[in-house]
Amino acid sequence: MNDAYSLSSLRMRRVQNLHFVGIGGAGMCGIAEVLLNEGYRVTGSDLVHSSTLDRLRNLGVTITLGHRAENASDADVVITSTAISKTNPEVQYAHNNQIPIVARAEMLGELLRHRYGIAVAGTHGKTTTTSLITCIFQEAGLDPTYIIGGLLKSEGRNAKLGGSRYLIAESDESDASFLKLNPLVVVICNIDADHLGTYEHEFVRLLDTFVEFVHRLPFYGLAVVCLDDSGVQQIIDRISRPMITYGVHPEANYRAENIRYEQTQCVFDVVRPPPYLPLTVQTCLPGIENVRNVLGAVAIATDEGVSDQHIVDGLAKFQGISRRFEISELVCGTQIFTLIDDYGHHPVEIRHVIETTRLLFKTRRLFMVYQPHRYTRTRDLFHDFVAVLSCVDLLVMVETYAAGEEPINDAKTEDLVEALQQKSQISVHFASSPMDAHALVLRLVHDSDVVCIQGAGNIDTISNLLKSKCT
Incomplete structure (x- = not known):
């Protein structure tokens, strides 16, 4: 791994033992795998056995079933998600022994801080869009680090430590923890009423938080947003960062036309802004929502200079994600x-x-x-x-x-x-x-x-x- 992109040689050089409470969670296991491959010693605990735990064990993670104080006894840092209670015995042990307790999103933020971070947000479609961007970048030989909330069927994993500056990751609006991230590019697939308990049961607060998330971008960053979505439409005039839009909306910068099905494949034309020519793509993913997910990935890849052939080939080779249709x-x-x-x-x-x-x-x-x-x-x-x-x-x-x-x-x-x-x-x-x-x-x-x-x-x-x- 190039030291320029390794946390081991940067801000986390003073810690070595990382303990994850609830390591089997979709948002936790990928971060754990990347940090393990960075060279850290990773341990974890969870309440229920799963195939995810088996895979992490096979990679070299020490995992305990059940939450007990002694599980965290060797930790330099304890990582938790918002699903973990403050009364959890491992969290209490860390607190009582002055061991730093770090939120999952904060750890993801550290991974993003030293890389070219692409964070995908939205109520629906995050996993698919993140996966599509990842597969296109891999096809182009860009070797990204990725952390996804579902298993890529082509690889049987949801995370990988790459050798380039790119890190592609899902972000989580459910607890507003995406505000801990500092990416250079964000994608907003949509904004729907969900997890409103985090936002005092007011949709407008959810919208405000998405605006705040976009403005975590530096002034030279990029927001890629779906113009078809009514929630996105409500915030688009408030975004003061460079922006690209996508969708079937006639005013979208990246627009799908001539959508058709050929046997098991969805085929359509992507109309792109000048100087880019229209591009015909095909994917195994059915449905209009997946057309939008593909458009978001094409917009990102085009803006990053990925060739048309690599975009087309990456999409054609994409095999889908476990438990997504x-x-x-x-x-x-x-x-x-x-x-x-x-x-x-x-x-x-x-x-x-x-x-x-x-x-x-x-x-x-x-x-x-x-x-x-x-x-x-x-x-x-x-x-x-x-x-x-x-x-x-x-x-x-x-x-x-x-x-x-x-x-x-x-x-x-x-x-x-x-x-x-x-x-x-x-x-x-x-x-x-x-x-x-x-x-x-x-x-x-x-x-x-x-x-x-x-x-x-x-x-x-x-x-x-x-x-x-x-x-």
């Missing part, structure tokens, strides 16, 4: 059906999945299994969930994945089920666990169904079981 064909006994595994857990994301599924699979029955994620999200967006979930043909609702929250009256899975039964014509079933939902799928599935496993909790258990039991 991931399609499998399964045979269970006499039933042959299509399985779609998707991480989306916001009404807007679910709507995109339904629309894309209808586009690809036309009149086939859409059977969705959905697990609500956080009681607060269900409470804040209850009517939106009822409206969008009413658009499927058959629905199994799984017990809420609390993500550390306490249950909230009128915001449980059972409340959604009751509202759906009263206000929609679809058949709705309740499952108390992913295992019960798996059994329901096997009992209810019909030949040629499209089964969508939807959600961000432990609902991927269902997909894994179906893939293991069905050929």
Whole structure:
């Protein structure tokens, strides 16, 4: 690794042992992997075993299941996310022993500080857009460091320490921690009502925070924003940094035209500002939202001087991300059906999945299994969930994945089920666990169904079981 881009020779030379509390989290494991490859000794703890922990162990990370004070006893620094309570025994040990406690976003900020940082923000599409930029840069031989919230299917990993100045990373607006980052380029995919508890339940505060995030850029930085999005449209006149827009909007600097499907590929023309010529691209990613994600990546790559051929080839070779509209064909006994595994857990994301599924699979029955994620999200967006979930043909609702929250009256899975039964014509079933939902799928599935496993909790258990039991 070039010392110019190594934290080992820069600001963190006085620490060696880094301990991650909740190391299995999507935002934590990638940072841990990069720092391990920087030469630091990395340890971590988590409550639940996962394939992520297995992969980190294989890389050389020492991981303990369960949170205990002694886990942090050798640490020079303890890294946490906002999901970790201050009463966590490892956090308390660090506090009592004057060990620095560093937020995940602050550590990501340190990684960005000494590199050419590209930070991708937005309520939806961050993982896909970050992954697309990464794959184009890799195709161009730019060897970026990347930290992504999902696994690149082509590499089976979500983070890598590269040898160049570039660092491409997702940023997190859920707790406003993206304000700890200092990138040189930001992408804003969209701004939707989510995590409003962080923003005193006022959407305008969320908008204000995105403006503040963009203005963390230096005066010579660049904001790349989706002009199609209504939230972005509300802040665009307040941005006083160099800016590029993208979308299907007729005034976007980078605009998609002639969108069409050729077998499993989405093909379209990218109209770019002078002196760049239009560019025809193709991708395995379906749906208009992914067209927008591709446009954002093309805008970044073009501005960074990546050749047209590398852009086209990088997009064509992109294999997708785990649990982002991931399609499998399964045979269970006499039933042959299509399985779609998707991480989306916001009404807007679910709507995109339904629309894309209808586009690809036309009149086939859409059977969705959905697990609500956080009681607060269900409470804040209850009517939106009822409206969008009413658009499927058959629905199994799984017990809420609390993500550390306490249950909230009128915001449980059972409340959604009751509202759906009263206000929609679809058949709705309740499952108390992913295992019960798996059994329901096997009992209810019909030949040629499209089964969508939807959600961000432990609902991927269902997909894994179906893939293991069905050929």
